[in-house]
Amino acid sequence: xxxxxxxxxxxxLLVVLLIVTGFLNFWFNQKSKPTVNHESSKSSVDNMNQSxxxxxxxxxxxxxxxxLDGKITVTDLEEPADSPGKEASAETNVSNRAAxxxxxxxxxxxxxxxxxxxxxxxxxxxxxxxxxxxEAQSQLLEITSNMEAELVIENLIxxxxxxxxxxxxxxxxxxxxxxxxxLVPEEVAMILDIVKRETGKETDNIKIIPKI
Numbered sequence: 001x002x003x004x005x006x007x008x009x010x011x012x013l014l015v016v017l018l019i020v021t022g023f024l025n026f027w028f029n030q031k032s033k034p035t036v037n038h039e040s041s042k043s044s045v046d047n048m049n050q051s052x053x054x055x056x057x058x059x060x061x062x063x064x065x066x067x068l069d070g071k072i073t074v075t076d077l078e079e080p081a082d083s084p085g086k087e088a089s090a091e092t093n094v095s096n097r098a099a100x101x102x103x104x105x106x107x108x109x110x111x112x113x114x115x116x117x118x119x120x121x122x123x124x125x126x127x128x129x130x131x132x133x134x135e136a137q138s139q140l141l142e143i144t145s146n147m148e149a150e151l152v153i154e155n156l157i158x159x160x161x162x163x164x165x166x167x168x169x170x171x172x173x174x175x176x177x178x179x180x181x182x183l184v185p186e187e188v189a190m191i192l193d194i195v196k197r198e199t200g201k202e203t204d205n206i207k208i209i210p211k212i
Contacts, residue, residue: 097179097211101164104177108168116143142171149198156194162187167195173205181212 122128122136146169157165157178164179174195180187188208195206 098164100211101166101177101179104166108166112143112147116140119143153194153198156198157191160187160190160194162191165191169199173207174199174201175207175209177209177211180210183208183210 119136119140123133123140128136150167150169153167153176154165157167157176162178162180166177168175168177176191176195178191183191191208192203192206195201196203
């Protein structure tokens with residue numbers, strides 16, 4: 001009987017130990033179990049979806065670029081015909097040509113004024129020889145005549161549709177600078193006719209220079 005009781009007591013203690021051990025394991029597991037943050041989980045999911053979308057877009061971009069086979073068409077390199085850059089360049093060229101004609105006229109007027117002033121000083125000098133005075137008066141008359149002819153020719157050329165022109169009359173030849181990059185034969189003939197009629201110079205002594 002004593003042996004049976006001891007066995008029962010041992011079995012009972014083992015059962016109690018098993019129950020206590022199971023309880024302790026459950027308790028420790030609850031303590032060590034991580035808490036779940038729903039917002040963090042949602043953010044992680046969204047980031048994963050966004051990364052997946054970017055990766056998909058990159059893959060699609062690679063496919064589109066590979067379809068080009070590295071080729072670039074001419075239209076990708078050239079500016080449109082009516083691009084602002086070309087319009088600005090054309091306006092700049094027109095402005096530069098206008099400035100050239102304006103500056104040249106100013107310089108020509110300055111040089112003529114100095115020349116006329118010098119001739120007048122010779123004419124009005126009491127010590128000048130009569131022959132020198134006569135020659136100076138002849139030069140003054142020629143300069144005045146050339147200035148008038150230059151002005152008339154310039155206005156006649158502009159009246160024919162040329163934007164601007166400068167005429168320089170020398171003793172043996174005439175130079176005509178026109179505000180146009182190129183001249184058609186009809187325009188050349190028109191300018192020659194005007195210059196020959198107003199100056200009496202021959203064609204070989206007339207030089208027409210387009211202003212580029």
